[in-house]
Amino acid sequence: MSTVESTATDNPELDLPSTPKKTSSVDTKKIVSDGLWNNNAVLVQVLGLCPLLAVSGSIVNSLALGLATMFVITTSNIAVSMIRNYTTDTVRLPVFVMIIASFTTCIEFLMNAFTYELYLVLGIFIPLIVTNCAVLGRADAFASKNGVFASALDGLMTGLGFTLVIVALGTIREVLGQATLFDNMHLLFGDIAQNWTIHIVDDYKGFLFAILPPGAFVIMGFLLALKNIVDKKLKERATALADKPVSGSRRVRTTGNIS
Amino acid sequence: MSVLHVTSPHVRKPMTTNAVMRHVIYGTIPGLAVLTLLFGWGTLINVVFGSLVAVAAEALVLRLRNRPILFSIKDGSAILTAVLLALAIPPTSPWWITVVGILFAIVIAKQLYGGLGSNPFNPAMIGYVLLLISFPLEMTTWIPANLTEGVAASPSFSQSLALIFGSVDRTVIDGITMATPLDTFKTYAGNDLDMLRSASVLQGSIAGVGWEWVNIAFLVGGLYLVARKIITWHIPVAMVTSLFLLAGLFYIIDPDSYADPIFHVLGGGTMLGAFFIATDPVTAATSNKGKLIYGALIGLLIYVIRAWGGYPDAVAFAVLLLNLCAPTIEYYTQPRAYGHKKANSGIAKS
């Protein structure tokens, strides 16, 4: 009744903690689902599109670039996570870029050594992994705030999510563009993969559009749409199952409690 | 009894969108007729077949989008898209070319952007460009017009049907196909003038045998549209003028490497593009000043691509590139509103 109660500052509900702070414990399941689906680097954050659209003309190219990116994300995440307590906020980005560049150089040399033809095919897009926003994004958003194991897992899952999407894109483009599957896989897997090529349609005219970047954009658009449709369906199901929140449960009385 | 409660104004001019589309289709009739006369029944078959595919595709997408089907099909925009695309592709192109082009035009270029009125690009030209870059061979094999020296009469109706739908060995017709005048010019001009001068497709004509007639027919149809006030003169005139001037300039500089302006204006798809493609209101600029700029830039791009680009004809590319610029042109050519000292330009910063 008194005015003491009616001032906002005295309201006991005010002292409730705001949104719970992120705990340091590792939610493995969440990291996996975020990386692969819920917060997929390509389908949700729409990051790293430059190599994605340029290189995903065939499965083998996609797979190679995806694996390389996965390697860089994972290793750079680990490295960033290890030094996270020693870098100040102002210099963190240059440091992260330096780390990522180092690992990218590693993978470039490795590919040069072991998959030389693929190295030639992918060309500039291997060094360009440095500029892949997904890599820097994970380093800054996750690895710089979490432990080594969690960061490694996050890097692996983000990279895997990226790889899955780029391979899916490569598959569709390869099928549409030249009606084959697993063409040229020997570039990546060596001679045992020489005969992996599957020809789906004989005497296919070739659909150049699918191979060219505009085709990648269109197919990418359809993949995004598909993801949104699936999410919508999932959400509908979830809301159907979920309990209705109690009306007014969150309400705070700005004028205090009137008894 | 009841009365209608409705906002003013209560009277309207009797011109509907459906009628606009219908008149544009009427306007293509002269061009269609000449194409049929010169190149056989192929174009007509493509127009009819393409319209059917377009209507079916439109109905399908509208159904998926839960929109009224008949209401949208009745406006005739899908048929118009099909007609324009069918006029642009070679008369002997196989049926799946038409199907792929039209599906892409209707489903992706038009309906996925929200249907009539919301598409940023001309759907027919999107379909055409897709076909051109995906199937360059099929899209550039034209049979010569039956006016050309030493060429037999154009394919009969049944021959055309067989060429389009049959599983004829396409190599048979390869024997009777020929490069288009623009293509020929592109290949030989500046390099091999003897070959250029002896090319039969260019003999005895001002813009390739038969092609000048095609363009004149489209010009006639276009003038009909201008007369019916379906389109205004700004875009076609600006486009043709800029193309003519540019071609004239370079022709004066070096007549051996560059075709004469008449050849450019009456060759290829110039008139079809000027009156029927570039004037598509949905994707063009709307103010008069904007239309002039828009048309002139299309003419410029057509010349640039024809003269120095990788493709012989460039109407489709030029129109699409300018479609992209139309909103910008629009924002910077706003008329001055009454009571304001100067015109607005750009959009509000929010």
Next chain:
Amino acid sequence: MSRQIWDIPGGIHPAQNKIQSLQTEITRADIPAELVIPTQQHIGAPAKPCVEVGDKVLKGQVIAEGNGFVSLPVHAPTSGEVIAIESRPIQHPSQIDGVCIVLKPDSNDTWGARHPIDNYQSLERNDVIDAIRNAGIAGMGGAGFPSAIKLGIKPGTKIEQLILNSVECEPYITADDKLIQERADEIIAGLEIMQWLVNPQETLIGIEDNKPDAIAAFKKATANNNIEVVVVPTKYPSGGEKQLIYMLTGKEVSSGGLPSDVGVICQNTGTAYAINRAIHHGEPLVSRITTVTGDAVKHKGNYEVLLGTPVDALLAQAGADMSAASRLIMGGPMMGFSIHDASVPVVKVTNCLLAPTTEEIPVPAQEQACIRCGSCAQVCPAGLLPQQLYWFSKSNELEKAEHFNLADCIECGACSFVCPSNIPLVQYFRFGKGQIRKHKSETIKADHARERFEFRQARLEKEEREKEQKRKARAEAAAKKQAAKKAAALANPPSDASGSPTTPGTDDVADTASNATKLKSAWASATKRWKDAEKALTIAEKNGSDQLEAFQKKVDQLKAKAEKTKALYEDAKTSAASTSPSSPSASPSPAVAPVSNDPMVQLKQASADNFKAWKDAQKKTQEAEANSADNLEALREEEATLKAKSDASKAAMKEARAKEKEAMQAKKATEDPTKQLKLDAAIARTKAKKALKALNSLDDDHASHAALKAAYEKALATADNADAALKAAEEA
């Protein structure tokens, strides 16, 4: 004619359809069985009725007074009796009823007192303008802006052109045309009055070339004076005020500005006629010429109609076959609005009544997608881009719509007229404008709310602080007093009452003083707000905002508030002045004697003391327990006794309180038994309701269910009891 005519951009040429209603002379419409006179006939604030039901009024008598700046009086259109003042359907597109004065004519049509001004030139200009205002004359072309405001130019403004708008560009309407043909001299007389009022360099009459007879009539009437008749080509909407000004003078009224800013005043033909009637004949505006036309009407033509005549009466006289009419339009086919009820009355702005058949004006077609054909931009007389405005209005992008000058749209309908996709563009623009207006008023309201909330918080805090301070001061005073008493007792045992330095009296003085300061600042801020509002009002006036009356109201409110605070402040000041010097003597005796003779207070005191003693004892005991002291037993005993004592006093107090309450209730009951019972019953019922609600929300949980049910039943029973008691009491 050598005068240059500037051409407006855009414009359309709809079918004229004016011939139909030009065939007959102006007919005087019958006086209907009842006249419904809306208090709001045009933009601005509605007038305030100043007659009562049952009053007999004479023709021309004021029945409602102007209420604010942009408001005009309303006059009785004929003599008769006021039979109702109530909400009736009026001519507003919202279909919301408005307050109307319903008049039952006595069919004598007796004029009340008329005061013609024979020689207006001998009067002050303002007096003539007041006469025009008091005659209730509003622009009779469409919006109906009060003419007196237009004519009341600001001192220092030089008027170069006075324009009489006789263009009448809307199809079907011939009211002005016919009026000119028949009464050109009277119109010119009205125009001459305006000429004298604003003293323009030149006076022009703008008229379209499709009215040859009217042009001839004007030429004849203006043969002997310096008024020039300018014939403009027929094109819609050249009759728009801004458009006509541009056509005749080449001047553009800047966006948001008034014609007088560029030295032009534009008045409607009917207005000039009405001014003539008002000045030369002393007749207020009680009737007007209205065109009744459309294929559903048999006797198409122009009628001189009393304001307030219901549309159906007029249509009946014109022989309209309403079963053939597809819609009823008040105004022209381009800008008129369809009316939803045939009992809507004719008002000052009703220049036409259109009852077209379905063949004539068909049902609108379905709206199609915009294909951006640009036809609308080609015809827009204001140079706007309707296709963009449509897009922004549709998607609620109001900022962009504003940037594209939505506010400059005159809603002429030319864009909708040419739209091949049948898009109701004008409605989109009206919607967009409404949203912008709403948005602005919401922002204002939100800011206002924030201010109030913050002020409230500040006030509460301050109150809290003051209370705290007072408490502290009181405690200090008490302590000091105690000390002083002790000292006094030690020094000189005899009494000394006025020893304490801080008496409540000074406290009071300080309070009044601070109160005065507070009031002063409140007064200052109130005055400032009032001044601000006044400034806003003048700006709004200049812009011709349609919320003028709201502004006016606000200003009045604020003014009243400012004055009130001022009065309060002055009061406080005087009271402070009066209290401060006499404080020591006038202050009540210091509260040295807390011993009240109220038994309740005594009991309370005792109870509190005892309780405290017990608590102290308990504490001590606990401490002792903790320390395992020796005197634990003694302490425990003491505690127990104290507890008993405390309990006893508590019980006594409770009893006393209950008794007191009972007594009070009894007293109340004797005073007003039903009221108390009513209250009880209401509370009980609410409790029952709440219980039932809780019960309904929770029927799964058995335990709480039962409890709640019990509670509910109990509450219900209480409520019933209370009800019964109430009934009994009421019967008693």
Next chain:
Amino acid sequence: MTDDLSAVFSLVSMAVLFGSALGYAAVKFATDDDPIADQVDALLPQTQCGQCGHPGCRPYAEAVANDEDEINKCIPGGEDTIHAMADLLGKDFIPLDAEESDVVDVPMVAYIREDECIGCTKCIQACPMDAILGAAKQMHTVIVDECTGCDLCVEPCPVDCIDIIPEKVTHTTWAWPQPDGVGITPGQLIPVRNIA
């Protein structure tokens, strides 16, 4: 060796240069107050209703500005406010997080049924706008112009005599509705009475 040294030197000098530039910018352009919160606060309807879970609009604005709460909690503001906040903060639009399904997007005001009011003054204390007039044992009334429809006065009322009703539309507050859109015939058929 000199190559290595020059590389190290150039990198170090670049690091020093950019680092000092950054440091300078950090000091020079430091912002001490939180203008974002002000901007967010300006977008909120200021009903002070507390339905967002914060005691007033300002605290919610601060929470949103500090990324401590979602932008979809303001029920009186509705979707327009969410859009405005999303634009301001560069976030994605998220639908209104309404606990009550019957959220209506029309302005509301409180209305006291005056013959039932017992004059307890509880609503007066509850009103964040001071928009209720009245004194003890006197019936109360709402100043409609000041009421924001926050419904904080409803719950404290012991006799439930306060209703939250939609604000009455008048000729001045009425606005044209949006046309129904593509595919719909504009206008509505209205039965007319009193036809001669």
